Each structure stands twice: as structure tokens, then as C-alpha cells.
Amino acid sequence: GENVEQHPSTLSVQEGDSAVIKCTYSDSASNYFPWYKQELGKRPQLIIDIRSNVGEKKDQRIAVTLNKTAKHFSLHITETQPEDSAVYFCAAQWRTGANSKLTFGKGITLSVRP
């Protein structure tokens, strides 16, 4: 089955700096890679996703890049703000059919220092 790993497990940045969170996956057939943000006591919320036919996707201050050859993808947050402090999960999924499942990484805690 798919195995998704996130590095590092915690990250602390100064407000205004950029943050980069990396994930690796094991199944070369995976073709969908979402990032979820979870604030304390809340549900995971999808913030950005990328499919395997795209190398990069950007949405305002966040972007995701995908390297299929190396089987890793990264979340980039620019101009970080205190409200970006949360746990971020990456995940990988193969297709959308009945047997496809979303496999999550263990999460990274991002702290933005004011």
C-alpha cells in the first residue's frame, strides 16, 4: 500500500518568512496529492491540491510543487502570518474509483512567531 512521510515533524518560522513542508510517497501510481490544514480542535480543511499531470499549483500565498520522478511534493507558504500556525497534513491517493483511498502523512506542526 501507499506510504506517505512528512519532514520535518515541527517547523517554527518568523512571521513574514517562508515555510516549506516536504512529503514523500511510495506508490508511483498515486496521482492526487492534497494538503490539509488543521487548527486546534477543528476538522482538517483542504487548502490546496495537485494532480500528477501538473508540476506546480499556486493559490495566493500557498503553492504546491510535485516531483513525480523523485516521488515527493512540497507545500510552500510565503509571507507567513500567525494564523498560519496549525498542523498540516499531506496525503496521496490513486484514482477516484471504489478502491482508491487517501493515505495521510503524520502531520507537521507549523508555528509562526510574531
Add this chain to the structure above:
Amino acid sequence: NAGVTQTPKFQVLKTGQSMTLQCAQDMNHEYMSWYRQDPGMGLRLIHYSVGAGITDQGEVPNGYNVSRSTTEDFPLRLLSAAPSQTSVYFCASREQGSYEQYFGPGTRLTVT
């Protein structure tokens, strides 16, 4: 639309007790899943369903049962609660042919 709803929000059980965590969605999604979230472990899939009457096991199914009699509801049953089942449980749904999952607000379960 209410989206994905879960009840209760909090629950405390004694070892050996049984209970059902409720999950409902009003988006007519075919796929529904149950995850548990433990510190440092991410979200792990317990059971999932691809439609009414069809369920299958995920990564950590032991100690849990599910059924799917309607498209809207996907309850998770703990047959005999154990302290190892202390966790936060999330239900999620997605549309057939779509990747995006929608999560419920979660149920925090403590087993003493």
C-alpha cells in the same frame, strides 16, 4: 447544506461498553469514510463505503463495525470499548469521480 455532521462531539465510555458514533451527509456523496486521529499518527482509515450496502476495511478496522443502509448515513460501532480506542474520530465523504474529501467536525472519545 449542513455538509458532514457527526454526533456526539464528546463521549466518555468505560472499558467494555458499546456505542455508535453517528455520521451523516446531505451532499448525496457515494463515498464515506471513518478515520481516527491520534497524536503523532496522522489520520488512519478505519472503514469506508463506496455506496449503500457496500463497506470495506481500512488500515485499522479491528474493534469497529460499520454498515451503510442509506446514502446519507454511515455509523461507526464500537462493540466493546478499550482504552486503545481513545481518539478523535472523523467521518468524511466525497463524490464519485471526485478527489476532494469533506470532513465532519469530529468526535472526541475517551475510554477509561
